[in-house]
Amino acid sequence: MEDDKTLRDLNDRVYQVNPKFGNGNRKRYVEKSTNDLNKNEKNTLVAGDKHFQVISTENGRWGFQGMAVAPIINGNPDYNQVTVVAAGTDPNDKLDVLEAVDGATNIGSLQEPVAEKFVDKMMRQHPDWKIMQLTGYSQSAYMLKVGAKYQIPTVTFxxxxxxxxxxxxxxIFMKNNANFFTNYRKKEDAVTWWNDFNSSSFNSDDFGTVVWLAGKSHHLADWQFDKTGMIILPDNPETQSAIKAQKERLLQVQLAKHMSRLTVIKRQLTASGGGLSTNEKLYLDSEASRIIVQKLASDFKLATEKLIAIYQTAITEAQELWQNTLYESRSMGTLLTEWEVRETLxxxxxxxxxxxxxxxxTYQDKLTKIMTVASDFDRLTNEITAKISEIVQRDSDLAYQLKGI
Structure with a gap:
């Protein structure tokens, strides 16, 4: 999975699938081996802080352009982390503009079925690929529908x-899995305004997937990101669900980075062709276990935060219920004393x-149990980390090999 900044960059690059984009003067991305590239073609790109291999492209009907990319890990594309991106509207493409008009109506953009077939074709022809994420910009927010159909997390701008x-x-799927879908929008974006007046009153239920932020710009370049590569969200009641979804997605991004690093280490250790030593096997198994336990601990922490919020709300509501009932009971009449009011209740x-x-x-007891489990995760992670350090310390060859990775 990729962070928001990387996805933003991919949405900017995908236009170059169209050979006519920029009057055809810019190199376009194609699905070819390096040796087969023509003068005006390329098959790799940089987005965020990562290099990607273009593994599939589609310059299809109704002005659709799309591409699938895989991050390059240790010189090779990682097909377990495929991202599919669809191009937004190119104002210089008349058909693209026409479909943008259709996309603002209840019939939807005719590009959406093309995008759907593009994703479906890749899943059928490449069952070894794992499509982790979909993304789109402007008109190509129809990728939300593709994501809901194939149950793939989707981020649009x-x-x-x-x-x-x-x-x-x-x-039903989107409603039950709203955290899979994020549609970043700006409240005063004039380009999106004509679609639904930037108001849910003029659209059907978005199931909590639209994240409304201040601003007027429709340009991809104007989004602001934090140091983790995620779009900066104000901390207010309106954005709480989006902040939680961002945290969950960031965990997936971090997991992918850790697993990619582990893949690099494994390739380095097996590069000699002599097989793995006992300590090397133990190290790789321990490192994989540590990554998994850390991910589980982080997931549990997020779940804990949600439960704590639920219990804290319940405690507050209980206190308010007691105080409001007392107030209403006292106001029923002035003949009863305070103790008589309480006795009646x-x-x-x-x-x-x-x-x-x-x-x-009861709530506090449950919270205590939750914190105990969280502590157990921390202890397990520390034990595995200590074991990894022990293996490296007693194997000087392994320590030397890891130093260069």
């Missing part, structure tokens, strides 16, 4: 998309003990 074009099955089982103390004790 400045995307107008009529969610009403989703099938019943796609709507007690007769129907409504006491501070039953409403606040007992539930909060």
């Amino acid at each position: 400045n995307g107008w998309f009529q969610y009403g074009t989703l099938t019943s099955e796609e709507k 007690q007769m129907v089982g409504f006491t501070e003990q039953t409403v606040i103390t007992n539930p909060c004790y």
Whole structure:
């Protein structure tokens, strides 16, 4: 999986699949071996801080351009981390502009079925490839529909998309897996405004996938990113679900980086052709275990944060329920004293003990158990890390080989 900055760059590069883009003067990306490239073609690109191999392209009907890329790890494309990107509207392409108009209506863009077939063809012809992510910009936010159909995480930028074009099955999947989908939009983006007036009132339910941010620009270059490569989101109630989705996606990005590093190490250790020593095998197994445990611990931490928020809300609501009920009971009349009000409430089982103390004790007990499991994850990670260090310390050859990686 890739971070937002890398996906933004891929959306900028994909236009060059079209041989006519930029009057045909720029080198275009094609799916070819290096030796077969023509003068005006290339098959690798840089996005974010990574190099990618272009492994499939489509310059198809209705103005569609798309490409699939795989990150280059130790000189080879990693087909377990494929990203598919579809080009947005090229204002110099009349057919592209026409489909942009269609895309703003309930019929949807005719480019979407072409994108769907492009993804489907790759999955059928290359079952060994793993498509981890889809992305699009502006008109090509229809990749959200493709993602919902094939259940692939999708990120789009400045995307107008009529969610009403989703099938019943796609709507159900998107609703139940909203964290799979992110549609970054700006509240005053004039280009998307004419589609749905930048308001959910003029569109169907987006299932919480649209992330509204301040700004007017429709340009890809104007998005701002933090040091992790994710779009900067203000911390407010409107963006909480998007922030959580970003955290989950960032974990996937970090996992991919760790696994890529492990792949490089394995290739380095096996480069001599003599097989792996016992210590080298132990190191690789331990490192893989450490990466997996760290990922599980991070996932658990995110889940813990969600549970803590739920329990904290429940505690607050219990306290408010008690105070509001007392207030309403007191206002029923002035003849009853405070103890008589409380005694009357007690007769129907409504006491501070039953409403606040007992539930909060249960909530706190569950939180304590959750924190215990989190602590166990930390302990396990530390134990594995210590074991890795021990292996490296007692094997000087292994230590020397790792120093150069």
